[in-house]
Amino acid sequence: MIVITGASSGLGAALAxxxxxDNEALFLNGRNAQRLDRVAHQIQSKKPIQAHVANxxxxxxxxGLFDALPQAPKMLLHCAGSGLFGPIAEQDPNEIKQLIDNNxxxxxxxxxxxxxxxxxxxxxxxxxxxxxxxxxxxNESTYCAVKWAVKGxxxxxxxxxxxxxxxxxxxxxxxxxxxxxxxxGKALDTSSFMQADEVAYMLKQAxxxxxxxxxxxxxxxxx
Amino acid sequence: MIVITGASSGLGAALAxxxxxDNEALFLNGRNAQRLDRVAHQIQSKKPIQAHVANxxxxxxxxGLFDALPQAPKMLLHCAGSGLFGPIAEQDPNEIKQLIDNNxxxxxxxxxxxxxxxxxxxxxxxxxxxxxxxxxxxNESTYCAVKWAVKGxxxxxxxxxxxxxxxxxxxxxxxxxxxxxxxxGKALDTSSFMQADEVAYMLKQAxxxxxxxxxxxxxxxxx
Amino acid sequence: MIVITGASSGLGAALAxxxxxDNEALFLNGRNAQRLDRVAHQIQSKKPIQAHVANxxxxxxxxGLFDALPQAPKMLLHCAGSGLFGPIAEQDPNEIKQLIDNNxxxxxxxxxxxxxxxxxxxxxxxxxxxxxxxxxxxNESTYCAVKWAVKGxxxxxxxxxxxxxxxxxxxxxxxxxxxxxxxxGKALDTSSFMQADEVAYMLKQAxxxxxxxxxxxxxxxxx
Amino acid sequence: MIVITGASSGLGAALAxxxxxDNEALFLNGRNAQRLDRVAHQIQSKKPIQAHVANxxxxxxxxGLFDALPQAPKMLLHCAGSGLFGPIAEQDPNEIKQLIDNNxxxxxxxxxxxxxxxxxxxxxxxxxxxxxxxxxxxNESTYCAVKWAVKGxxxxxxxxxxxxxxxxxxxxxxxxxxxxxxxxGKALDTSSFMQADEVAYMLKQAxxxxxxxxxxxxxxxxx
Numbered sequence: 058m059i060v061i062t063g064a065s066s067g068l069g070a071a072l073a074x075x076x077x078x079d080n081e082a083l084f085l086n087g088r089n090a091q092r093l094d095r096v097a098h099q100i101q102s103k104k105p106i107q108a109h110v111a112n113x114x115x116x117x118x119x120x121g122l123f124d125a126l127p128q129a130p131k132m133l134l135h136c137a138g139s140g141l142f143g144p145i146a147e148q149d150p151n152e153i154k155q156l157i158d159n160n161x162x163x164x165x166x167x168x169x170x171x172x173x174x175x176x177x178x179x180x181x182x183x184x185x186x187x188x189x190x191x192x193x194x195x196n197e198s199t200y201c202a203v204k205w206a207v208k209g210x211x212x213x214x215x216x217x218x219x220x221x222x223x224x225x226x227x228x229x230x231x232x233x234x235x236x237x238x239x240x241x242g243k244a245l246d247t248s249s250f251m252q253a254d255e256v257a258y259m260l261k262q263a264x265x266x267x268x269x270x271x272x273x274x275x276x277x278x279x280x
Numbered sequence: 281m282i283v284i285t286g287a288s289s290g291l292g293a294a295l296a297x298x299x300x301x302d303n304e305a306l307f308l309n310g311r312n313a314q315r316l317d318r319v320a321h322q323i324q325s326k327k328p329i330q331a332h333v334a335n336x337x338x339x340x341x342x343x344g345l346f347d348a349l350p351q352a353p354k355m356l357l358h359c360a361g362s363g364l365f366g367p368i369a370e371q372d373p374n375e376i377k378q379l380i381d382n383n384x385x386x387x388x389x390x391x392x393x394x395x396x397x398x399x400x401x402x403x404x405x406x407x408x409x410x411x412x413x414x415x416x417x418x419n420e421s422t423y424c425a426v427k428w429a430v431k432g433x434x435x436x437x438x439x440x441x442x443x444x445x446x447x448x449x450x451x452x453x454x455x456x457x458x459x460x461x462x463x464x465g466k467a468l469d470t471s472s473f474m475q476a477d478e479v480a481y482m483l484k485q486a487x488x489x490x491x492x493x494x495x496x497x498x499x500x501x502x503x
Numbered sequence: 504m505i506v507i508t509g510a511s512s513g514l515g516a517a518l519a520x521x522x523x524x525d526n527e528a529l530f531l532n533g534r535n536a537q538r539l540d541r542v543a544h545q546i547q548s549k550k551p552i553q554a555h556v557a558n559x560x561x562x563x564x565x566x567g568l569f570d571a572l573p574q575a576p577k578m579l580l581h582c583a584g585s586g587l588f589g590p591i592a593e594q595d596p597n598e599i600k601q602l603i604d605n606n607x608x609x610x611x612x613x614x615x616x617x618x619x620x621x622x623x624x625x626x627x628x629x630x631x632x633x634x635x636x637x638x639x640x641x642n643e644s645t646y647c648a649v650k651w652a653v654k655g656x657x658x659x660x661x662x663x664x665x666x667x668x669x670x671x672x673x674x675x676x677x678x679x680x681x682x683x684x685x686x687x688g689k690a691l692d693t694s695s696f697m698q699a700d701e702v703a704y705m706l707k708q709a710x711x712x713x714x715x716x717x718x719x720x721x722x723x724x725x726x
Numbered sequence: 727m728i729v730i731t732g733a734s735s736g737l738g739a740a741l742a743x744x745x746x747x748d749n750e751a752l753f754l755n756g757r758n759a760q761r762l763d764r765v766a767h768q769i770q771s772k773k774p775i776q777a778h779v780a781n782x783x784x785x786x787x788x789x790g791l792f793d794a795l796p797q798a799p800k801m802l803l804h805c806a807g808s809g810l811f812g813p814i815a816e817q818d819p820n821e822i823k824q825l826i827d828n829n830x831x832x833x834x835x836x837x838x839x840x841x842x843x844x845x846x847x848x849x850x851x852x853x854x855x856x857x858x859x860x861x862x863x864x865n866e867s868t869y870c871a872v873k874w875a876v877k878g879x880x881x882x883x884x885x886x887x888x889x890x891x892x893x894x895x896x897x898x899x900x901x902x903x904x905x906x907x908x909x910x911g912k913a914l915d916t917s918s919f920m921q922a923d924e925v926a927y928m929l930k931q932a933x934x935x936x937x938x939x940x941x942x943x944x945x946x947x948x949x
Contacts, residue, residue, distance in 0.1 A: 116373040116374075144440060145388075145391065145392050145395055145437065145440065146392065146395050146396045146399065148392065150339040150389055150392070151339075153385070153388055153389070153392075154385060157380060157384055157385055157388075161380055161384060161425060161426075161429065162376070162377060162380055165368075165376055165380075165421075165422055165425060166373055166376070168368065169368050169369065169371065169373070169376075172368055172369050173369045176369065190432075193432060193435030193436040193438075193439060194436055194439065195436065195439035195440040195442075196436075196440055197436055198388075198433050198436035198437045198440055199388055199433065200436075201432040201433060201435065201436040202384060202388060202429040202430065202432045202433035202436075203384075203429060203432075204432065205428045205429055205431060205432025205433075205435075206384065206425040206426060206428055206429035206432070207425065208428060209413075209416060209424040209425045209426075209427065209428025209429070210421050210422065210424060210425035210428075212416030212424065212428075213416040213417055213418065213419075213420055213421035213423075213424040213425075214368065214421045215416075216416060216417065216418035217367060217368065217418040217419055217421055219418075224726060229720070231716065249715065250715065251713070251715045251716035252714075252715065255713035255714060255715060255716055256713075256716060258711075258713065259711045259712075259713055259716065259717075259718055262708060262709065262711050263708070263709040263711060263718055263721070265704075265705045265708050265709060266705075267697070267701035267702075267704065267705055268698075268701060269695060269696065269697045269698065269701060269725060269726075270677065270697035270701055270702060270705065270723055270724060270725050270726065271705075271723070271724060271726060272705055272709055272721060272722065272723050272724075273722045273723065273724040273726075274675070274720065274721070274722035275709070275718060275720070275721060275722075276718065276719045276720035276721075277716055277717070277718050277719065278716060278717060278718075278719040279715060279716050280670060280715075280716065280717060280719075447949060452943070454939065472938060473938065474936070474938045474939035475937075475938065478936035478937060478938060478939055479936075479939065481934075481936065482934045482935075482936055482939065482940075482941055485931060485932070485934050486931070486932040486934060486941055486944070488927075488928045488931050488932060489928075490920070490924035490925075490927065490928055491921075491924060492918060492919065492920045492921065492924060492948060492949075493900065493920035493924055493925060493928065493946055493947060493948050493949065494928075494946070494947060494949060495928055495932055495944060495945065495946050495947075496945045496946065496947040496949075497898070497943065497944070497945035498932070498941060498943070498944060498945075499941065499942045499943035499944075500939055500940070500941050500942065501939060501940060501941075501942040502938060502939050503893060503938075503939065503940060503942075562819035562820075590886060591834075591837070591838050591841055591883065591886065592838065592841050592842040592845065594838065596785035596835055596838070597785075599831070599834055599835070599838075600831060603826060603830055603831055603834075607826055607830060607871060607872075607875065608822070608823060608826055611814075611822055611826075611867075611868055611871060612819055612822070614814065615814050615815065615817065615819070615822075618814055618815050619815045622815065636878075639878060639881030639882040639884075639885060640882055640885065641882065641885035641886040641888075642882075642886055643882050644834075644879050644882035644883045644886055645834055645879065646882075647878040647879060647881065647882040648830060648834060648875040648876065648878045648879035648882075649830075649875060649878075650878065651874040651875055651877060651878025651879075651881075652830065652871040652872060652874055652875035652878070653871065654874060655859075655862060655870040655871045655872075655873065655874025655875070656867050656868065656870060656871035656874075658862030658870065658874075659862040659863055659864065659865075659866055659867035659869075659870040659871075660814060660867045661862075662862060662863065662864035663813060663814065663864040663865055663867055665864075
C-alpha cells in the first residue's frame with residue numbers, strides 16, 4: 058500500500074492517479090474533504106482507494122492517520138505543502154505561520170510518526186520539496202526557508218537512520234501548472250510550466266531501486 | 281545603537297558585554313525578564329542600556345519591540361534561538377513546535393519587521409545560526425531543519441535586498457559551553473567547548489566593513 | 504545516436520550494453536583500445552556500434568572524436584573518469600595530476616567541444632560524477648576536489664546555457680563494484696556495492712523527459 | 727613566520743604589506759621574480775622579508791620552496807591563483823589547462839606538502855578562493871570549476887585532519903579591483919570593487935583564534 062499526503066490536488070493527486078493505474082492500493086490524505094473525495098472518486102483502480110482527511114500540523118490528526126492505515130505501507134509520498142511569495146515586507150505574519158505549519162511542522166511530524174512506527178520496516182519515504190530548496194530566489198524568502206528546512210531535516214535523518222531499512226528519497230520539482238500558484242499569491246503565466254501529470258509520471262519512473270541501490274535524490278526541471 | 285535579541289544568556293549576553301565595553305548604546309531583548317535584567321545590570325557602560333522583554337514568535341510583541349527603539353539601530357544581532365536534540369522518534373511534538381517558533385518563526389518575523397521599517401537605511405542584520413546550518417548531523421534532525429531554514433531565508437533575502445543598503449551577515453558558530461545544552465535535552469561534557477565570551481569577542485572582531493566591502497559570512501569552530 | 508565516454512569499463516560499459524538493448528546507435532569512447540573493442544564486441548545490437556579511442560585530456564583527440572561522429576548525437580553520456588584515494592600526504596603528485604586530467608580537464612574539454620558544436624541542438628549532456636561530489640569524505644580529498652570541480656562547472660554552464668536547447672543532467676552514483684577501486688589504490692570489500700549493471704539500468708530508467716520538463720539531477724545510493 | 731603565496735600582486739601583495747606592519751617575518755612566493763622583488767622591496771619591516779620564486783604546479787619547485795623555509799611557519803596564506811572568464815565555447819583549451827594548473831593543481835600540491843611536513847604542528851593554512859566557489863555564475867564556468875575543486879579539497883581535508891593541530895581556513899572574497907581582471911580576459915569597470923588593501927585588512931582582522939576556537943570560514947563581499 059502507498060500513502061500519499063497532499064493528494065487532494067496538484068502533484069499529490071496526479072501521483073494518486075499514476076499509481077492507481079499500476080493497481081496499487083492507495084491511502085490518500087488531504088486537508089479538504091470535498092476535494093479529496095473528488096480525487097478519490099476520479100481514480101479507477103482494482104485495488105482499494107481510501108481517503109483520510111487530516112491536518113498534518115496537528116499531532117493527534119497524524120496519529121489518527123497512521124492508526125487508520127490497514128497495514129504498514131511500502132511507500133509514503135509526502136506531497137502536502139503550500140506556497141507564499143512576494144517581498145517579505147508584504148507578507149502577512151499569519152500567512153507566514155501557516156506556511157511554516159504546512160511545510161515544516163507537517164513534514165517533521167509526518168516523518169517522525171512514520172519513523173516511530175516503522176523504523177525496522179523497508180519503508181520508502183518520498184519527500185517532495187521544490188527547486189526552491191536548492192536555489193535561493195528573490196521574493197521567495199519564506200518559501201525558501203521552509204523548503205531548506207525540509208532539506209536539512211532529511212540530510213540529518215539519513216545519518217540517523219543509517220542502520221534502519223527506511224529509505225528517504227528527496228524530490229525537487231520545478232514550477233508546475235497547478236492550483237499552487239493562485240493560492241499562494243503569485244500571479245504568473247504558468248501555461249509553459251510542467252503539468253502535474255508529467256511530473257508525476259517522471260517521478261514514478263525515477264523511483265527505482267535494485268538489489269543493492271536506489272535513486273535517492275531527484276530534481277525535475279522545466280525545459 | 282545596537283539591538284541584541286536573545287541577550288538574556290549565552291552568546292547574546294556575551295555580545296552585550298562585549299559591545300558595552302566599546303560604549304555602544306544597547307537595546308537588549310530576551311524572553312525572561314528576570315534573566316534579561318540580570319544581564320543588563322551586570323553591564324558597565326557610559327551609554328544607555330535598555331532591556332525589553334518580548335516573545336519573538338508573536339507578531340505584536342515584535343512590533344512592540346521595534347516601536348520601543350529610540351532610534352533606527354545601526355546593527356541588529358539576532359541571537360535568539362533554542363535547541364532540541366536526540367533521535368526524532370523521542371522528541372515531543374510540542375517541543376518541536378516550540379523549536380520551530382523560536383528559531384524559524386521568530387527569525388522570519390524579526391527580519392521582516394526590520395526590513396519593513398529600515399529598508400532604506402544602512403542597517404546591518406547579523407543572524408546567528410549554528411554549524412548545524414551547514415552540516416547535517418545524526419540526532420540533530422529537527423535542529424538542522426530550523427537552522428537550514430534560516431540559511432535559506434537569508435540566501436533569498438540577500439537577493440531580494442540587492443538594491444537596499446541593508447546588509448545581512450550570516451554567523452555559524454560551533455558548540456559553546458552555555459545553558460543552551462542543558463535546556464535542549466542533550467547531556468554533553470561541554471567543558472572543552474568554546475566559551476560564549478570567546479565567541480563574542482571573535483565575532484565582534486570579525487564584523488568588519490570597509491569603504492567598498494564587508495565580511496558577510498563567518499563560521500566559528502572549535503579547535 | 505548516443506555517445507558514451509569511459510565506455511571501456513564500469514558504468515560506461517554497462518550503459519553501452521543497456522542502450523544497445525534498446526537498439527540505439529552507439530558511439531563508444533575509451534582510452535584503452537583493447538578493452539574498448541572487447542566491450543564493443545560483447546554488445547548485441549541491430550544498430551551500428553562504433554568505438555573510438557581518445558584521451559579526453561588532449562584537445563586534438565577530443566576534436567578527432569567529435570569529427571568522427573556520423574551525425575549530431577541526441578545524448579552524450581560522459582562516464583570517463585578515474586579515482587585516487589588515501590591520505591593526501593601519501594598520494595603521488597604525478598597521480599594527482601593524472602586524476603585532475605582525467606576528471607577535470609577531460610570533462611571541461613568534452614563539454615566545451617559539445618557546446619561549441621551543438622549549441623543550438625536539443626542535445627542531452629549527462630555527466631556522471633560521484634556521491635563524493637556532494638559529500639566530503641576523509642581520505643578522498645583530491646577525489647572530492649575533482650568531483651566538486653565538475654559540479655561547479657555544471658552549475659555555471661546551466662546558467663550560461665539558459666537560452667540553449669542543450670540540457671545538462673548531473674548524476675551522482677555511490678560506490679559500485681567495478682575495476683574503479685583496484686585501479687585507484689583503495690583496498691575495499693566492494694561485494695555489497697552496487698553492480699554497474701544495476702546502476703546503468705536505474706540511470707537509464709531515470710533519464711526521462713516530458714513535453715515541458717526533464718529529470719535534471721539524479722543521485723543513486725547504496726542501500 | 728608567515729608564508730604568502732601569490733604575493734607578487736593583488737591580495738597576496740596587500741596581505742604581505744599588512745602583516746609586515748605587524749612586524750611579522752615573511753616568506754613571499756610568486757611566479758614572476760621581478761614583480762615579487764618589487765613587492766618585497768616596497769615593504770617596510772623590522773623582521774626579515776624573504777622572496778622565493780616558484781611555479782606551484784611543479785612538485786619539485788614546491789619542495790624547493792618548503793626546503794627554503796628557515797623554520798616551520800605559523801601560518802601559510804595561499805593566495806596564488808588566476809582567472810579565466812567568458813562563454814566556455816570561446817575559451818582556449820591551453821588557457822583552461824593553465825587555469826586548472828594555477829588553481830587546482832597548485833593548491834593541492836601546496837597543501838599536500840604543508841601537511842606532509844607539518845602534520846603535527848599548529849599550522850594555520852589559509853586558502854583564498856573566491857565568491858565563485860560558493861555561487862555559480864554564467865560565463866564563469868571553468869573558474870567556478872577550479873574554485874569549487876578547492877572547496878571540495880578543503881572540506882575533505884578538514885575531516886582527514888581532525889586529529890591534527892593543523893587548521894584550514896577558507897576565505898571567499900568577492901570581486902577586487904586588481905590586475906586579476908585584465909589578465910583573465912574580462913573587461914569590467916572594477917572601480918567600485920573592493921581594493922586589495924581593504925580586503926587584506928579585513929581578512930587579517932578576521933583571522934582570529936581564541937583558546938578553544940577560531941574563525942574557520944570568511945566571506946568578504948562587495949557592498
